[in-house]
Amino acid sequence: MKFFIDTANLNEIREAQDLGVLDGVTTNPSLMAKEGITGEEHILKHYKDICDIVDDSVSAEVIATDFAAMVSEGKALAEIDDKIVVKIPMIKDGVKAITALSAEGIRTNCTLIFNAGQALLAAKAGASYVSPFIGRLDDICSDGLVLIEQIVSIYDNYAYETEVLAASVRHSMHLIQCAEIGADIATCPLSVITALLKHPLTDSGLEKFLADHKKGNK
Numbered sequence: 310m311k312f313f314i315d316t317a318n319l320n321e322i323r324e325a326q327d328l329g330v331l332d333g334v335t336t337n338p339s340l341m342a343k344e345g346i347t348g349e350e351h352i353l354k355h356y357k358d359i360c361d362i363v364d365d366s367v368s369a370e371v372i373a374t375d376f377a378a379m380v381s382e383g384k385a386l387a388e389i390d391d392k393i394v395v396k397i398p399m400i401k402d403g404v405k406a407i408t409a410l411s412a413e414g415i416r417t418n419c420t421l422i423f424n425a426g427q428a429l430l431a432a433k434a435g436a437s438y439v440s441p442f443i444g445r446l447d448d449i450c451s452d453g454l455v456l457i458e459q460i461v462s463i464y465d466n467y468a469y470e471t472e473v474l475a476a477s478v479r480h481s482m483h484l485i486q487c488a489e490i491g492a493d494i495a496t497c498p499l500s501v502i503t504a505l506l507k508h509p510l511t512d513s514g515l516e517k518f519l520a521d522h523k524k525g526n527k
């Protein structure tokens with residue numbers, strides 16, 4: 310399973326990249342605003358800065374919501390760098406924009422997916438990635454992981470090339486369960502990735518190894 314980091318914070322992206330396990334970055338307008346990135350020029354420059362840190366796949370979301378404007382904004386984003394994936398919301402004009410951008414060889418990530426029908430539509434439109442938001446489903450007492458299972462199974466039935474990018478991943482168990490189900494990618498905050506490092510028996514075991522080594526070398 311590929312690991313993407315879900316942030317627009319350059320320090321966190323660098324830290325994840327330095328760990329050597331990062332496969333890409335997802336952003337959204339809320340995450341950009343959280344970092345204080347506003348104004349078209351500043352936003353485009355920030356996407357370029359992110360692209361300069363990672364090896365591939367930086368999802369940059371369009372703000373437009375009508376077909377022509379989404380396509381034109383998507384093309385402008387794609388021109389920033391080959392690593393850019395244009396993120397498009399699951400709305401009617403969004404599906405049309407995904408079809409148009411895919412036909413021109415521009416990679417897309419269909420976002421705000423909350424049911425299997427939306428995921429099927431995005432795949433038929435030729436989306437490179439589909440982003441089901443599992444944490445937000447859990448928030449409303451609906452099982453986000455069941456949705457990942459459904460999408461993985463539907464895509465397998467027809468060999469769709471669209472990759473299942475589990476989003477709104479809130480904790481390490483989400484990440485592990487996504488891997489068990491067979492999601493292609495999970496995107497999450499840095500803290501969820503670093504939480505995978507932790508086990509008290511690892512810490513106490515290492516402490517004992519080092520103490521025994523010290524004793525043996527006296």
Ligand code: G3P
Nearest residue numbers: 315335337444445476477
């Ligand atoms: O990738 C989607 C993500 O940014 C949403 O996460 O935690 O706001 O539901 P969250």
